[in-house]
Amino acid sequence: MRDRTRRRVLAEAKSHLASPEELREAPKRVKELEQELRQLELSPEAKHGEEREHRYSRLLRLRSLREEFQMIRPLDVPRQPNSILLTVVMFVASFMLCATCIVVVFAGLQLAHQTPDPQATASGFWFDMEQQSYLQLQSTYLSPTLRVQYDQNQFLSTASYADSSFGKVTNAVQTKQAGDMNTTAIFTYVVTRSLNNRSISYTTTLGLTFHGGTWGVDDLGAALDPTKAGIPAPATPIPTDTISPNATPTDTPTGP
Numbered sequence: 001m002r003d004r005t006r007r008r009v010l011a012e013a014k015s016h017l018a019s020p021e022e023l024r025e026a027p028k029r030v031k032e033l034e035q036e037l038r039q040l041e042l043s044p045e046a047k048h049g050e051e052r053e054h055r056y057s058r059l060l061r062l063r064s065l066r067e068e069f070q071m072i073r074p075l076d077v078p079r080q081p082n083s084i085l086l087t088v089v090m091f092v093a094s095f096m097l098c099a100t101c102i103v104v105v106f107a108g109l110q111l112a113h114q115t116p117d118p119q120a121t122a123s124g125f126w127f128d129m130e131q132q133s134y135l136q137l138q139s140t141y142l143s144p145t146l147r148v149q150y151d152q153n154q155f156l157s158t159a160s161y162a163d164s165s166f167g168k169v170t171n172a173v174q175t176k177q178a179g180d181m182n183t184t185a186i187f188t189y190v191v192t193r194s195l196n197n198r199s200i201s202y203t204t205t206l207g208l209t210f211h212g213g214t215w216g217v218d219d220l221g222a223a224l225d226p227t228k229a230g231i232p233a234p235a236t237p238i239p240t241d242t243i244s245p246n247a248t249p250t251d252t253p254t255g256p
Contacts, residue, residue, distance in 0.1 A: 118185035130171075187208075191222075204223055
């Protein structure tokens, strides 16, 4: 009853704005309300508390209502994941991620500090010699110094002359290597050239230098000139004087 009266009073107070006269009478009205509240008779439960039997029956009634409500609207509790399985999965994923990062960093460092292989440059040189790809060889495998010494036309002319005189390169077998393999490398080869079903073999060296992050052939040895390896140059035909059958003999003596 007391709560209902209080709510009614509050609702009336909020429903309209107080006039100046009501504001002047507000303290008096508050005192009247306090007097009314003191005159209200309290229930026995409010004075002495609820009896044990009544409290127990109320708890049973509330419990039955709660159970009935849970049966009608069951609580949707999300399934909790297995904590042990989740821990194992997270550990494996973290380990794989760390291992991948370490491998990538290590590979990057190796690649950054890796020096090109001079053997690959020498092998590419002889491959182009066998394929007679002289223009590509000159622009790809010669050092800057040799590219100045042999421009493409001069290199092509020199290589073509060696092929026509001694035969094209058909094989090059490495027999030795020297140098520190960091800035200089010298490889020794047995080179075979073939011309008109005839083959010649000779030994030559190929010198490489490391410049500007790449290897380049800096000394051709006898790769283009087999005569530097002791191979005799082909004989040059000597012109001879021949008597023409239509020549007319003269009476002029030719000797004493």
